[in-house]
Amino acid sequence: MFTGIVEEVGTIARIQGGAHSSTLEVCARTVWEDTHVGDSICTSGVCLTVTSLTQRGFTADVMHETLSRSTLGGLSVGDKVNLERAMAVGERFGGHIVSGHIDGTGTVEHITRDGTAIWYEIETTPGILRLIIEKGSIALDGISLTVARVDDATNTFSVSTIPHTTTHTTLTDTQVGDAVNLENDIVGKYIERLMRAGNSAATPQGITMDFLLENGF
Incomplete structure (x- = not known):
């Protein structure tokens, strides 16, 4: 981890x-x-x-x-x-849970400077984008970043980085057109899997929206 x-x-x-x-x-x-x-x-x-x-x-x-x-x-x-x-027991947990198991790749579409911050707009597949949420977490080339924007119409999402993150990672050399590794938040992947299992005829007792509502979620 x-x-x-x-x-x-x-x-x-x-x-x-x-x-x-x-x-x-x-x-x-x-x-x-x-x-x-x-x-x-x-x-x-x-x-x-x-x-x-x-x-x-x-x-x-x-x-x-x-x-x-x-x-x-x-x-x-x-x-x-x-x-x-790998994270050691007792260390500070500064980012989010990253497994290192890549879901796929994305392409850098735009890089924009905003004061001291830099915005990166990434295009990816609908399958990866559906698990990316605004203010959620994404691992981009192993960097824990907060998602600032999601655009389903263009299959893109954007992150904004502070100077420390940019200068201490490969983002400092990243250019438009570069491919980047993406790993979705593992929690979202498990939830999606459980929800799909709940809608399957093979698992009629799985987790459904009705089940969640009935149990106070």
């Missing part, structure tokens, strides 16, 4: 493999500390397992499913990635 509070920006040092699987070597300093083989590191929103430690960072294997669902398949040597170690 992660919080979406990026610890540092790492650099892709080496890529081995092809379209169906690959091994990434990431240069890092902060997340390298107190990390062991088998630990999880959120890499631009994707939960990866450390397979080895190097003098300059760590390596991780990436499966075909991950390459096809995220932006990791398009990485090149020298690209920057957001890094966060």
Whole structure:
């Protein structure tokens, strides 16, 4: 489990493999500390397992499913990635619950400066957008952000970032047209699944709107 509070920006040092699987070597300093083989590191929103430690960072294997669902398949040597170690018991929970299991990708449509803040408008699929709500949370390349606007007509949502977030993550290099990894709030995904189960003929006793109303929700 992660919080979406990026610890540092790492650099892709080496890529081995092809379209169906690959091994990434990431240069890092902060997340390298107190990390062991088998630990999880959120890499631009994707939960990866450390397979080895190097003098300059760590390596991780990436499966075909991950390459096809995220932006990791398009990485090149020298690209920057957001890094966060798994949350430790007793740590402050500064963002929201982030699993590192990407739902899909979006495309940066507009970037607008608003005083010290920067607005990013992201286009994505209707399937992902339906679980994004105004003032809710979204993990964008592993960054916990608050959704400021949602536009169902254009399949877009917008987030506004403070200077600290922009300068301490890969957002500082993000440009219009770039693809970004998206993870919906896990709570919303579970609720949607339960609601769909309640409307299924196979589970007539599931959670329905009538059930919620009858029980005070």
